Amino acid sequence: MGSIDYERIKQIGTISESSRGWTKQLNLISWNGRSPKFDLRDWAPDNTKMGKGMTLTLDELKALKELLNQMHELNETV
Template identity: 50%
Template sequence: MAVKEKDKEITFEVVEHIGVIAVNTTGWKKELNYVSWNGNAPKYDIRDWDEEHAHMSKGVTFTKEETKTLYELLGGLEL
């Protein structure tokens, strides 16, 4: 799929949908996915998506190494 951002086309493919973190009152969902951006190697990605995965909010991406580090950091939290 492709979206335009300030006269620049961004392509993406949701390689794997991992899960929904939260659902907004608008129906958009904060999700963890494994996404390939602009044909590059996929990264773990957290952002809000509309139901069709045609529009998204700004988000954050993590390499596998960064995801491992985040996992370790979260594992040490007392919730």
């Protein structure tokens, strides 16, 4: 498999950090010169290595937000 090129367009935020310094981040990333997508994955402390993750389009991110909002509403009623 060839190399994967990426460009971090914007670092949106960090969700968590492990005891080894790896951080789970939400970023806007262009993979192989394509249109940027939202990307959620673990990154090494120096950002040179990454773990497995997932990419989402803006519509998918909005759908995820709606699901999380519904979970929040359910938790308030239980």
